[in-house]
Amino acid sequence: MTATDGTPARGRPRGRRRTQNASMADVAKAAGVSSQTVSRVSNGFPGVNEETRGRVLDAMKELGYRPNSAARALKRGDFRTIGVITFTLSTTGNVRTLEAIATSAAHEGYAVTLLPVAVPTQDEVRGAFSRLGELAVDAVVVIMEVHLLDAASLTLPPHVKVVVADSDAGDRYAVVDTDQAGGTRDAVRHLLGLGHRTVWHLAGPEGSYAAQRRTDAWRAALKEAGRGAPPLVRGDWTAESGYRAGLRLAEQPDCTAVFAANDQMALGLLRALHERGRRVPQDVSVIGFDDIPEAGSFQPPLTTVHQDFAEVGRRCVQSALRQVRCGEAERGTTLVPTRLVVRESTARAPRGRGVS
Amino acid sequence: MTATDGTPARGRPRGRRRTQNASMADVAKAAGVSSQTVSRVSNGFPGVNEETRGRVLDAMKELGYRPNSAARALKRGDFRTIGVITFTLSTTGNVRTLEAIATSAAHEGYAVTLLPVAVPTQDEVRGAFSRLGELAVDAVVVIMEVHLLDAASLTLPPHVKVVVADSDAGDRYAVVDTDQAGGTRDAVRHLLGLGHRTVWHLAGPEGSYAAQRRTDAWRAALKEAGRGAPPLVRGDWTAESGYRAGLRLAEQPDCTAVFAANDQMALGLLRALHERGRRVPQDVSVIGFDDIPEAGSFQPPLTTVHQDFAEVGRRCVQSALRQVRCGEAERGTTLVPTRLVVRESTARAPRGRGVS
DNA sequence: GGCTGTTATGTTTACGTAAACATTCGGTGG
DNA sequence: CCACCGAATGTTTACGTAAACATAACAGCC
Numbered sequence: 202m203t204a205t206d207g208t209p210a211r212g213r214p215r216g217r218r219r220t221q222n223a224s225m226a227d228v229a230k231a232a233g234v235s236s237q238t239v240s241r242v243s244n245g246f247p248g249v250n251e252e253t254r255g256r257v258l259d260a261m262k263e264l265g266y267r268p269n270s271a272a273r274a275l276k277r278g279d280f281r282t283i284g285v286i287t288f289t290l291s292t293t294g295n296v297r298t299l300e301a302i303a304t305s306a307a308h309e310g311y312a313v314t315l316l317p318v319a320v321p322t323q324d325e326v327r328g329a330f331s332r333l334g335e336l337a338v339d340a341v342v343v344i345m346e347v348h349l350l351d352a353a354s355l356t357l358p359p360h361v362k363v364v365v366a367d368s369d370a371g372d373r374y375a376v377v378d379t380d381q382a383g384g385t386r387d388a389v390r391h392l393l394g395l396g397h398r399t400v401w402h403l404a405g406p407e408g409s410y411a412a413q414r415r416t417d418a419w420r421a422a423l424k425e426a427g428r429g430a431p432p433l434v435r436g437d438w439t440a441e442s443g444y445r446a447g448l449r450l451a452e453q454p455d456c457t458a459v460f461a462a463n464d465q466m467a468l469g470l471l472r473a474l475h476e477r478g479r480r481v482p483q484d485v486s487v488i489g490f491d492d493i494p495e496a497g498s499f500q501p502p503l504t505t506v507h508q509d510f511a512e513v514g515r516r517c518v519q520s521a522l523r524q525v526r527c528g529e530a531e532r533g534t535t536l537v538p539t540r541l542v543v544r545e546s547t548a549r550a551p552r553g554r555g556v557s
Numbered sequence: 558m559t560a561t562d563g564t565p566a567r568g569r570p571r572g573r574r575r576t577q578n579a580s581m582a583d584v585a586k587a588a589g590v591s592s593q594t595v596s597r598v599s600n601g602f603p604g605v606n607e608e609t610r611g612r613v614l615d616a617m618k619e620l621g622y623r624p625n626s627a628a629r630a631l632k633r634g635d636f637r638t639i640g641v642i643t644f645t646l647s648t649t650g651n652v653r654t655l656e657a658i659a660t661s662a663a664h665e666g667y668a669v670t671l672l673p674v675a676v677p678t679q680d681e682v683r684g685a686f687s688r689l690g691e692l693a694v695d696a697v698v699v700i701m702e703v704h705l706l707d708a709a710s711l712t713l714p715p716h717v718k719v720v721v722a723d724s725d726a727g728d729r730y731a732v733v734d735t736d737q738a739g740g741t742r743d744a745v746r747h748l749l750g751l752g753h754r755t756v757w758h759l760a761g762p763e764g765s766y767a768a769q770r771r772t773d774a775w776r777a778a779l780k781e782a783g784r785g786a787p788p789l790v791r792g793d794w795t796a797e798s799g800y801r802a803g804l805r806l807a808e809q810p811d812c813t814a815v816f817a818a819n820d821q822m823a824l825g826l827l828r829a830l831h832e833r834g835r836r837v838p839q840d841v842s843v844i845g846f847d848d849i850p851e852a853g854s855f856q857p858p859l860t861t862v863h864q865d866f867a868e869v870g871r872r873c874v875q876s877a878l879r880q881v882r883c884g885e886a887e888r889g890t891t892l893v894p895t896r897l898v899v900r901e902s903t904a905r906a907p908r909g910r911g912v913s
Numbered sequence: 914g915g916c917t918g919t920t921a922t923g924t925t926t927a928c929g930t931a932a933a934c935a936t937t938c939g940g941t942g943g
Numbered sequence: 944c945c946a947c948c949g950a951a952t953g954t955t956t957a958c959g960t961a962a963a964c965a966t967a968a969c970a971g972c973c
Contacts, residue, residue: 226959237922248920268960275625317659337630498825605951
């Protein structure tokens with residue numbers, strides 16, 4: 202009864218640190234079986250007597266048993282987790298892709314661990330990956346518009362599988378991308394089909410692969426139609442930059458059709474044109490890219506290229522899990538098709554100016 | 558030399574499954590030390606001779622050693638990971654909060670695991686939590702506008718710590734919320750201060766705590782100023798619903814000022830008013846809530862209540878880690894202040910109609 | 914009635930790490 | 944000169960799980 206008596210106080214079973222969870226051994230003792238039987242019940246394996254199973258399940262519930270995933274992962278050698286590296290969650294595309302990845306992964310019994318990289322410098326990327334190396338992750342999806350995945354920048358842990366979303370990867374990794382070229386072609390053709398002589402382009406920032414692709418495809422589509430390309434106007438994805446670009450475009454009397462590389466910039470563009478008295482779509486047609494949920498509520502509702510982010514996310518997860526399961530890296534690019542959504546920001550070219 | 562000879566083939570060190578990583582034991586053997594010494598080096602503990610440390614580091618690099626986080630977690634008893642439960646990433650607020658959580662957590666050496674719950678039913682929530690129970694997570698941040706956290710719905714694993722963001726929790730958990738009431742009060746006072754007789758309210762969906770708070774605060778602010786509250790108009794956070802509501806509000810000749818519960822709905826509202834020939838801000842003043850990045854590019858640029866999502870995320874992580882570290886749950890609510898951002902969608906009430 | 918097979922369960926071991934506890938060794942003070 | 948110290952390193956053990964390998968009981972069969 203003395204305090205110096207070395208025997209542990211009654212109550213707490215010995216060895217259980219703090220108020221930790223029950224382990225298999227605890228459940229086994231409570232149910233009067235071996236821990237292996239508990240394991241079998243826990244994993245739904247066959248070969249356990251119904252009555253025994255019931256006793257074990259009762260004991261589990263009683264003790265609030267939850268399997269320890271660290272021990273599981275250690276034993277199994279994998280983590281059932283996919284890491285997602287992203288520079289920012291401020292663009293719609295990244296977020297929607299992330300959400301789709303998380304959903305698909307959950308569907309496959311995988312969790313998603315987020316790894317935000319604040320500043321897109323090469324060192325930061327390396328840091329992210331080396332941290333990921335220590336993280337409990339079987340595969341990594343990289344969501345980056347900016348191309349920072351060149352050889353010098355990365356030395357991945359050998360058995361972590363990689364999928365790159367919405368970017369290029371120099372054929373070193375599996376890539377899932379939206380069909381930027383196809384979507385752009387549709388947009389340009391739509392405008393040309395409405396009688397516009399040519400299509401101006403409000404591009405995304407330099408260094409962004411998505412922006413680059415859209416710009417290239419815009420040039421190609423104009424060339425294919427035998428039209429000249431007006432000078433490039435560049436923004437940085439933000440509505441604000443679209444506004445500034447719009448102020449300049451409003452000064453161009455022969456600008457009757459603009460393809461904006463995303464919907465946010467199109468929003469700013471619409472405002473600038475409105476302010477300068479250029480009516481959309483009567484005087485100028487505007488088309489965007491992404492089809493963000495708000496696009497239908499712009500003034501006027503925006504014609505735009507719909508991206509299927511959910512599908513991109515799904516395919517990222519599929520590729521990642523294929524790689525994890527068969528143990529070897531994939532290469533090559535998967536393209537997810539887009540769809541043109543025609544709303545009210547595009548119309549036939551104004552008479553007297555449109556067709557040359 | 559026969560194939561039936563039981564000795565393992567040369568080459569692969571025995572026991573190393575597949576092409577797994579090097580373990581401490583491998584490094585130890587390569588460096589000619591014990592694995593405990595490798596552990597000390599790996600964790601930067603003192604009491605290792607400089608020369609020995611160098612040898613171990615070389616061996617690590619040589620073998621590409623990365624600590625196995627599952628084993629670490631098992632040994633240490635924690636995961637260095639925070640789980641985030643969210644219904645959707647389609648609202649700006651959730652995403653911004655999530656991003657801030659991820660950033661703050663990374664700063665503290667914690668990873669963030671995402672747990673999307675597709676449909677906001679109580680069963681889904683329970684499912685999420687029970688899965689979380691098995692996940693490698695020390696704490697959980699719940700980002701939900703909808704109040705589904707009532708007693709019946711959840712039986713959390715006892716030692717998983719919980720923080721609720723942007724919602725209510727019946728004082729059962731720690732809560733970090735934006736100062737909805739304060740922001741709303743500022744918005745209403747701003748409009749009244751411009752001479753508007755009263756302020757209409759375009760509310761968020763029923764069942765959303767954030768929406769409820771803003772509605773309550775709107776009523777309170779009007780009452781405090783001795784003004785009557787016009788009938789409530791309800792939306793569902795989307796721009797589309799704001800548009801539909803706007804069409805109705807445009808019919809109300811005495812409606813000169815509207816407080817929309819978020820910026821997306823304000824966007825739709827602006828479009829509806831524009832379509833119906835009600836000028837903003839000359840005829841009707843509109844104010845939003847959130848200050849999404851595009852708000853400054855609306856037509857006209859939107860006056861709105863700025864939410865500091867980054868701060869919300871930061872405090873969520875702080876609370877979560879406090880709970881993890883001191884081992885006991887927190888209660889109580891933390892409010893993060895808002896800031897009114899005046900742009901061009903609000904102006905003095907039109908003469909002859911505004912002041913009674 | 915011994916052999917084989919099946920079903921239900923228990924025992925041993927290893928996963929990679931790190932705390933706790935030895936051990937070794939050169940030096941230091943009584 | 945020996946007991947003792949601290950610095951550097953090694954050995955043992957446990958974390959919770961599950962694969963691999965026993966064991967036990969009992970049925971069917973020639």
